[in-house]
Amino acid sequence: MNLLLVRQLLQQALIEDIGHRDLTSELMFEPGEQIGGALLAKQAGRVAGLLVAEETFRLLDPQVRFEAHVQDGADVQKGDVLATVTGSARAILSAERVALNLLQRMSGIATTTRDVCRKVEDLPVRIADTRKTVPGLRIFDKYAVTVGGGVNHRFGLYDAVMIKDNHIAAAGSLTAAVTKIKSRIGHLVKIEVETDTLEQVKEAVAAGADVILLDNMSPAMLTEAVQIVNGRAITEASGGITPETVRDFAATGVDIISLGWLTHSVRAMDISLDLNGKNHP
Known part of the structure; x- marks a missing residue:
């Protein structure tokens, strides 16, 4: 994928979701507060879109630490950890929905294609x-x-x-x-x-x-x-x-x-x- 085009599309998706601000996250967390979490497979399938998810978080926090535990194309089982992400609480929670929407959709397409x-x-x-x-x-x-x-x-x-x-x-x-x-x-x-x-x-x-x-x-x-x-x-x-x-x-x-x-x-x-x-x- 063309990374420049990916980032452009992700920017538009984040703008659509965040608008002027993520009201909830800004009221809950100070600018320097950090959180971490794991992207978990809730069902078996083929993973696609981890780079897209990483770039989504990175657009809001360039210092985010994103560690993929599997690669795109991996067949995973329910409960498998796909990646861990650590960084700004505001950034991670603001980017969460866009990152997940795309990762879930892309992995669904990859799984269906694999099966066919x-x-x-x-x-x-x-x-x-x-x-x-x-x-x-x-x-x-x-x-x-x-x-x-x-x-x-x-x-x-x-x-x-x-x-x-x-x-x-x-x-x-x-x-x-x-x-x-x-x-x-x-x-x-x-x-x-x-x-x-x-x-x-x-x-x-x-x-x-x-x-x-x-x-x-x-x-x-x-x-x-x-x-x-x-x-x-x-x-x-x-x-x-x-x-x-x-x-x-x-x-x-x-x-x-x-x-x-x-x-x-x-x-x-x-x-x-x-x-x-x-x-x-």
């Missing part, structure tokens, strides 16, 4: 995310997917061409859309085309698409589409795929399976900050 990847780990397919992320959190969400063993799709509209149904409708045809864009981009930019019929798959191959998105196809139809492509483009399956059916889709021979629910329907991992009093050593 394990279902298909013996098959030559990769699990990818989508752009279905909470605005402002994409850098955190997509990082968490990689910690879980998945790969990132495009980060935004700026880093790859993806021709979808509305683009095709506006251009008049799939071929016309691909041809026009090919004439305007550099040689390092890939073109992905969304298809939902086998005829469109054939057209996308003929037009020279680099990646073909096979949208909302059944496993049987997907198998046929992969055979049509026959290695001439990367194939990606998306739409209507659940944790229960992901293996059926992976068995079709598709190269990539992209899953929006890795990030848009995440269940946060339960993690808490348990304090152990002032002047923690």
Whole structure:
């Protein structure tokens, strides 16, 4: 992750939560008072976001002592200590909610991604995310997917061409859309085309698409589409795929399976900050 961007996003999150001041912490603690505590896993899962949590505390107290007991990507059990933090009482308690919100969400995404990847780990397919992320959190969400063993799709509209149904409708045809864009981009930019019929798959191959998105196809139809492509483009399956059916889709021979629910329907991992009093050593 780009640390400069991480800090910028964390600053906005802290400003949103603290506003003018943390009234409770300022009334309870003097500026020099210190506390310490531990970040505890309240359930089993895969950890992601410890650096983000550390940077959150450090923005309010540059002298905070943050010691990670595990690394991102570790699989932990309920009761495991993820990290300890010691520093200004005002800073730690003011940063607590933002740090936990992001750590819990990122660890939830990493855990879900890990579980899906394990279902298909013996098959030559990769699990990818989508752009279905909470605005402002994409850098955190997509990082968490990689910690879980998945790969990132495009980060935004700026880093790859993806021709979808509305683009095709506006251009008049799939071929016309691909041809026009090919004439305007550099040689390092890939073109992905969304298809939902086998005829469109054939057209996308003929037009020279680099990646073909096979949208909302059944496993049987997907198998046929992969055979049509026959290695001439990367194939990606998306739409209507659940944790229960992901293996059926992976068995079709598709190269990539992209899953929006890795990030848009995440269940946060339960993690808490348990304090152990002032002047923690």
